[in-house]
Amino acid sequence: MPTLFVDKDNKYHKIYKQMLLARKFEEATVQLYREGLIRGFCHPYIGQEAVLIGINSKMQSQDSMITGYRCHAHTIIAGCDPKSVMAELTGRSTGCSKGKGGSMHMFSIKNRFYGGHGIVGAWTSLGTGIGFSHKYKEDNGVCVVFLGDGSSNQGQFFESMNMASLWNLPVLYIIENNGYAIGTSVERSAAGGPLHKRGECFGIDSEEVDGMDVEKMSEAADRGLSIARSGKPYIIEAATYRFRPHSMSDPDKHRSKEEIDKYKALDPISSYEQKCLKNKFMTEDEVKQIKKEVKEIVSESVKFAKESPFPENHEMFEDLYTKSL
Amino acid sequence: MNSEKVPVRVALRDAMAECMREDETVFVMGEDVAHYGGSYKVTEGLHKEFGDKRVIDTPISEMGFGGIGVGAALSGLRPVVEFMTFNFAMQAIDHIINSAAKSSYMSGGEAVCPIVFRGPNGMAAGTGAQHSQCFASWYAHCPGLKVISPYDSHSAKELLKASIKDPDPVVFLEQELMYGEGFALTNEKVEIGKAAVIRKGTDVTLVSFSRMVGFALKAAEECEKLGISCEVVDLRTLRPIDEKTIISSVKKTNRVLAIEEGWAYSGIASEVISIVNEKAWDSLDAEPLRVTAENTLLPYAKNLEELAVPTVEKIINKIKYLTNKI
CATH class of the missing domain: 3.40.50.920 (Rossmann fold)
Structure with missing residues (x-):
């Protein structure tokens, strides 16, 4: 894959570039969806980038990750080539799932990214099972399970927290609370206290973090990962917001323009850029250079996807089983 | 081969024990499978031999431990998940179908899911509608799964061993009324996919x-x-x-x-x-x-x-x- 770093040892460069790549990549998916090149459902991550990138900045190589259907950025940040992610979105044979998974089903097992799942909340149990594996294999890894405010209402999330705590599993649950489960707000779907307290009855500690601030997310990740690594599951609730509708199919009539604009003013990428410039963590030239590189990565991905062939007909029956029956 | 009759439940237990001795990544989880020895005593003795790490009593949470099993399989272990009955597996069927059966295909073959879901299926005696359903056609309907339902002790043992060693997800449907039936073990070669x-x-x-x-x-x-x-x-x-x-x-x-x-x-x-x-x-x-x-x-x-x-x-x-x- 193309290098993600202007200066690979510079954490500011890395974080800024990853967030910008997540953003620009998703802007391109929006465009390709409008052109009819991406089919079905497509859930852009735009607005929530600081959550993933902040958490990822503190993960170790043996750690693993799983998430739901808003997974394009997660797949790329896990280490999958953006070209193959865009090729997957456009249903090409060069896609990371050979064009058979689509927007919601992407994996990079060699990078310990376990998907990319479309049944809301079901991956909270899968991720808890991956945490179980880390403990069983004694590899000192933590499974980071991203879920939304909507998923946090699934019964199996509670079953998973119970077993994670009972069995001392190294699992870090990140609740990306963007305020809405498609059209139903958290206020109308979740009773009781804040979402991060949902593990309290199982003895799981937690905290709430400003999910629009990548540095705060990164600091929380440090705490959360180290607690999980010690064999105690932990919950971080990231207060975040998606700038776009739930999916490309959502008319988004339930959120006011004022509300969306209020959060857009807190854009995690431009605020980080301003902060880095102000504190001289990056120069104007470096910012310009990173923007240029990201633009190239995204346009190469789009070009690669558009030029890639669709899967051959015989692919329809392949990969159902490890060996064809 | 010894012509002594072996009950189906013992054949199944021996199959799990043999696989666990051969492969450290094989573990058994389910309700009452460890200390209690299984509701139908199919896992009896496994906890004594393999201990807490590899024979795990779960809470009554089929959906949760069904998913935990699949997650463990996707990340390199070989779980044998026991459902007290397949009637209870309805709580976990989403993971059997949507998570286990579909991961390989949806990942273009990158994700493998070597898991066995096993337990009694079909009617028992006098247990009424919620404990008596046969789910064979439900599971056999779905591409991505292998579905096995043996009759005698020898095929049960050989097929369960083959299922645990298989790289794909297997639904293994047993029958409560058969657990106590004894059959001689033979030298017959038994394979998945062969009648x-x-x-x-x-x-x-x-x-x-x-x-x-x-x-x-x-x-x-x-x-x-x-x-x-x-x-x-x-x-x-x-x-x-x-x-x-x-x-x-x-x-x-x-x-x-x-x-x-x-x-x-x-x-x-x-x-x-x-x-x-x-x-x-x-x-x-x-x-x-x-x-x-x-x-x-x-x-x-x-x-x-x-x-x-x-x-x-x-x-x-x-x-x-x-x-x-x-």
Whole structure:
């Protein structure tokens, strides 16, 4: 894959570039969806980038990750080539799932990214099972399970927290609370206290973090990962917001323009850029250079996807089983 | 081989124990599987030999531990997940189908999911509608799964070992009323995807699986006294189904009766008959028929329960009809 770093040892460069790549990549998916090149459902991550990138900045190589259907950025940040992610979105044979998974089903097992799942909340149990594996294999890894405010209402999330705590599993649950489960707000779907307290009855500690601030997310990740690594599951609730509708199919009539604009003013990428410039963590030239590189990565991905062939007909029956029956 | 009869439950337990001794990544989880030894004592003794790490009692959380099992399989372990009964696996069916069966395909083959979901399936005695359903056709319907439902101790043991070693997700359907039945272990080679002709005959092919194979064998014995020669095919694997063995038997006998403990509607027997119709139509001398559960839920009262399920008598009557003996 193309290098993600202007200066690979510079954490500011890395974080800024990853967030910008997540953003620009998703802007391109929006465009390709409008052109009819991406089919079905497509859930852009735009607005929530600081959550993933902040958490990822503190993960170790043996750690693993799983998430739901808003997974394009997660797949790329896990280490999958953006070209193959865009090729997957456009249903090409060069896609990371050979064009058979689509927007919601992407994996990079060699990078310990376990998907990319479309049944809301079901991956909270899968991720808890991956945490179980880390403990069983004694590899000192933590499974980071991203879920939304909507998923946090699934019964199996509670079953998973119970077993994670009972069995001392190294699992870090990140609740990306963007305020809405498609059209139903958290206020109308979740009773009781804040979402991060949902593990309290199982003895799981937690905290709430400003999910629009990548540095705060990164600091929380440090705490959360180290607690999980010690064999105690932990919950971080990231207060975040998606700038776009739930999916490309959502008319988004339930959120006011004022509300969306209020959060857009807190854009995690431009605020980080301003902060880095102000504190001289990056120069104007470096910012310009990173923007240029990201633009190239995204346009190469789009070009690669558009030029890639669709899967051959015989692919329809392949990969159902490890060996064809 | 020792000709001593081994109960099916012991054969299943021994299969798990052998696999666990060979492969550190194999573990067993489920409700009451460890300290209690399993509700039907299928896992008895495993906890003593393998300890807390590898034989794990779960809370009553089928959906949760179903998913935890799949997550563990995706990340390199080989879980054997026991459901106290497959009726309870309905709580976890999302993970069996949407997570286990689909991950390989949706990842273009990158994700592998070597998991076994096992437990008793089908009717018990006097347990009523919520503890008596056969889910064979539900699971066999889905690409991505392998589905096994053995009859005797030898095939149960060999197929469970093969399932645990298999790289793909397997649904392994046992039968509570068979756990205590004893069968001699043999040297027969048993493979996933292969049916067996367990009684040779010339007049009619009886195709079945699990407990109903025993019913088919009894019916065949009775029919022999009437001068009717029945061939009995034990399907053993329901997906991928062994079309070749079914077809070659029907081409010889020219008649087929498919028998299952579940309902007729969209069932395994229907599938067997479709296969015969599509691939052995020209060799048929009579219409293919089924013996299945009646089209109702399983009632509690003993007299009604007996009416609702397949019996040897019902099987014999259909065989007589097919062979023009009535």
